[in-house]
Amino acid sequence: xxxxxxxxxxxxxxxxxxxxxxxxxxxxxxxxxxxxxxxxxxxxxxxxxxxxxxxxxxxxxxxxxxxxxxxxxxxxxxxxxxxxxxxxxxxxxxxxxxxxxxxxxxxxxxxxxxxxxxxxxxxxxxxxxxxxxxxxxxxxxxxxxxxxxxxxxxxxxxxxxxxxxxxxxxxxxxxxxxxxxxxxxxxxxxxxxxxxxxxxxxxxxxxxxxxxxxxxxxxxxxxx
Amino acid sequence: xxxxxxxxxxxxxxxxxxxxxxxxxxxxxxxxxxxxxxxxxxxxxxxxxxxxxxxxxxxxxxxxxxxxxxxxxxxxxxxxxxxxxxxxxxxxxxxxxxxxxxxxxxxxxxxxxxxxxxxxxxxxxxxxxxxxxxxxxxxxxxxxxxxxxxxxxxxxxxxxxxxxxxxxxxxxxxxxxxxxxxxxxxxxxxxxxxxxxxxxxxxxxxxxxxxxxxxxxxxxxxxxxxxxxxxxxxxxxxxxxxxxx
Numbered sequence: 001x002x003x004x005x006x007x008x009x010x011x012x013x014x015x016x017x018x019x020x021x022x023x024x025x026x027x028x029x030x031x032x033x034x035x036x037x038x039x040x041x042x043x044x045x046x047x048x049x050x051x052x053x054x055x056x057x058x059x060x061x062x063x064x065x066x067x068x069x070x071x072x073x074x075x076x077x078x079x080x081x082x083x084x085x086x087x088x089x090x091x092x093x094x095x096x097x098x099x100x101x102x103x104x105x106x107x108x109x110x111x112x113x114x115x116x117x118x119x120x121x122x123x124x125x126x127x128x129x130x131x132x133x134x135x136x137x138x139x140x141x142x143x144x145x146x147x148x149x150x151x152x153x154x155x156x157x158x159x160x161x162x163x164x165x166x167x168x169x170x171x172x173x174x175x176x177x178x179x180x181x182x183x184x185x186x187x188x189x190x191x192x193x194x195x196x197x198x199x200x201x202x203x204x205x206x207x208x209x210x211x212x213x214x215x216x217x218x219x220x221x222x223x224x
Numbered sequence: 225x226x227x228x229x230x231x232x233x234x235x236x237x238x239x240x241x242x243x244x245x246x247x248x249x250x251x252x253x254x255x256x257x258x259x260x261x262x263x264x265x266x267x268x269x270x271x272x273x274x275x276x277x278x279x280x281x282x283x284x285x286x287x288x289x290x291x292x293x294x295x296x297x298x299x300x301x302x303x304x305x306x307x308x309x310x311x312x313x314x315x316x317x318x319x320x321x322x323x324x325x326x327x328x329x330x331x332x333x334x335x336x337x338x339x340x341x342x343x344x345x346x347x348x349x350x351x352x353x354x355x356x357x358x359x360x361x362x363x364x365x366x367x368x369x370x371x372x373x374x375x376x377x378x379x380x381x382x383x384x385x386x387x388x389x390x391x392x393x394x395x396x397x398x399x400x401x402x403x404x405x406x407x408x409x410x411x412x413x414x415x416x417x418x419x420x421x422x423x424x425x426x427x428x429x430x431x432x433x434x435x436x437x438x439x440x441x442x443x444x445x446x447x448x449x450x451x452x453x454x455x456x457x458x459x460x461x462x463x464x465x466x467x468x469x
Contacts, residue, residue, distance in 0.1 A: 014324070014328075089284070
């Protein structure tokens with residue numbers, strides 16, 4: 001197996017193990033996202049004809065803002081005992097560190113989505129089995145994790161990192177959030193693939209752009 | 225400027241004209257230094273003299289604003305990954321993850337450095353720092369001194385030929401300080417090249433082959449250890465530093 005890929009897995013494994021011990025990211029994001037869903041479910045009594053316009057926004061507000069909380073923690077763990085310096089001393093390309101951390105961030109957010117989405121569907125009386133929604137979520141979370149990991153690394157060395165990350169992250173991921181909302185609507189009402197195809201293509205394009213750009217600039221973000 | 229130092233050179237560490245600025249502030253001003261293979265250079269200086277910045281540059285963590293560094297004859301800007309396999313840094317920070325056990329921490333770093341026969345190597349280095357009984361405890365539950373020992377084990381896990389030590393004795397009892405000395409002497413390997421910073425003049429002189437004093441980012445004094453006695457050095461240190469440490 002490719003040596004760089006093994007190192008990515010090693011960084012990912014370390015983050016998983018740390019999170020399994022502390023559950024800092026998963027629990028905080030999960031509580032926030034579920035709370036948002038419950039509040040919205042009381043605030044809106046969604047009529048069937050409003051499902052396509054309102055419900056997707058509620059799901060993506062919960063996942064996006066919950067995701068910001070989780071992304072903030074991705075590099076915070078590396079600040080303890082200056083572990084980031086230990087990581088930077090390792091004889092690996094900086095991109096390896098980026099991809100390992102990004103894979104961890106994606107997995108944490110996906111785990112949260114796996115719990116939050118069925119609750120969302122149940123609260124809004126929607127069908128539980130929606131495989132196309134899983135595709136939308138995966139594509140959107142790849143975009144979130146790719147940009148979020150980069151900005152988490154940037155924000156971790158700033159004093160106001162909790163504020164800095166959303167300020168940097170949210171404007172950049174707007175295309176992905178809008179596409180995810182637009183692609184989720186047809187899925188919830190059982191619309192045709194054609195209605196969501198353009199939005200899926202936009203998400204794929206942005207995911208690729210984010211991943212390529214973030215891989216290239218990560219070195220400059222983490223060095224000093 | 226030449227990127228490579230001749231292969232026949234006995235120099236493990238060579239820095240020329242190193243400068244580091246943060247905005248208008250100079251952290252280092254034109255540092256030149258050399259350390260021969262297997263030698264131990266001890267860098268003294270008061271707080272804020274630039275010792276930690278110097279070690280961070282030498283260990284590839286920070287890029288200099290000007291000047292060049294060669295480690296084992298290789299320019300660190302040219303082949304940083306290759307250089308990182310040969311070096312290690314022990315700082316007052318341990319680089320250990322509090323929520324992982326000592327074993328898991330060493331396993332993680334060992335995999336990142338492609339250490340062969342890793343489990344055996346972990347048991348070997350952990351026996352040098354006498355932490356066998358705490359190997360499966362979380363790093364965060366260890367006292368500072370024990371964490372520092374685990375950090376030394378982490379640093380020598382991949383058997384680096386050049387070791388950078390940034391005030392490694394802080395918080396260590398005399399027994400643990402002796403372990404640091406043994407590691408510097410190259411426990412289980414050829415003698416390592418060491419660049420170390422410290423405030424402890426006696427301890428530094430004990431380990432040094434050569435010494436430099438840094439003050440406000442400049443080398444203000446350098447000498448071979450054989451030229452100095454402990455008493456002389458105390459006077460020299462006080463004379464050359466603004467605060468006298």
